[in-house]
Amino acid sequence: MKVIKNLKYSKDHEWVKVEGNKAYIGITDYAQHALGDIVFVELPETDTEISGGDAFAVVESVKAAADVYSPVSGVVLEVNEELLDAPERINEDPYESWIALIELSDPDEVEELMDAVEYEKFCSEED
């Protein structure tokens, strides 16, 4: 399982990449592996306001549909439309395949998330 150093992680297996007051959100390598072949992604609409913990996107594999929860609160600035036609990109490169870019309304929330070391430990306990 791949974990990237400078990202933050949620217990629902999302990653957050903070850039100033914005953050990219995606699902982790652990999550894509658990789901298997991803064949569909439902993206949120831009300008949607979301609270930390909200389900804001859906990722579906051949076998299952999984909600993606936003670990942070804010407004959806941009979505990764490439995933609509190439959902398998999440399997191939989960940390480059961001789902949404969020403008953070409460940057402190990020501090509550796990760092790479904590997340790796968390995953090893999940198995």
Added chain:
Amino acid sequence: MKKTPLYEVHIKLGGRMIDFGGWALPVQYTGIIEEHLAVREKAGLFDVSHMGEIIVEGPDAASYIQGIITNDITGLCIGQISYSPMCYHNGGVVDDLLVYKLNDEKFLIIVNASNTDKDYEWMKSNLAGNVLVENVSDKYAQLALQGPESESILQKLANIPLSDIKFYNFRENVNIGGITSIVSRTGYTGEDGFEIYVDSDKAEAMWNLVMEAGKDKGLVPAGLGARDTLRFEAALPLYGHELSPDITPLEVGLEKFVKLEKECDFIGKQALVEQKEKGLKRKLAGFKMIDRGLPRNGYDVEVNGEKIGYVTTGGFSPSLKLNIGLALISAEYAKKGTEIGINIRGKAVRAEVVKKPFYSKKYKK
């Protein structure tokens, strides 16, 4: 969970084990899509040892079976196989099964794993004449070798020309690499292939022999996930989805296997005759998504905001690269070209009724 004789093999191969009707079986090894495409293009080997095997034996075996299934086995020769639903009195389905005619007084019946006990009880409670019914599921392991390369792979090991075994035929006592087997040209994928029955203690040896023989032919181990997407593309019904006690075989397009005109009476006949006379209220339709969305089992099907049925199986088709589904809907909407809505997370997403099967079979007749 129950384990098949190949449990350790799956673990060694890195199979992702799930609970399938009480059985620990691999949903995939490397990936469902990869395994699916391997079966369509080359070959895949499945462990289907969880399937139930029931022997029916005695002077009245044939007439007894005739009375509990909807298909007609009068013309069935030794070495031939018949597919049939088995119904309740109300026409709902107990199970769908295969009848192998071993001799005039002995038949092997293959049933769905999770239905084995229920079927066995049902068959015992409807005994007629001089006949013995025995559940021999634990004695048999079953492997399914499926895909266009199946014959060339298995031929390396078999002591008879496999081209002699035609579709829905079988042979007993075939020597496969030194192991005595029942070999039938059957499957559940929409491809040519074989199902191989061996004693449970020979399962691992047989698995290894076949995998080795298929090494240079692109053979891969394939899991339940691919088995489901393969059968779904070929529009083969799955019990619990297209078949259930609340669905009759006529509603899901299996009239070919319901012989209302056969000489003897059979359980469910009256209800099915009545249903046919009155006309079907609902039918199984194939559909493909027009708009973006992945249909799944249980989703409502709607037209103008009103529910007209539900999705029995839906998902991504690895061969067609489309999102497709089967739905049991009001008969008036089941015509090809009709636009229907699939309720996905509260939104009606547009779909169109299309011809079944989605993927055409390439069986060796």
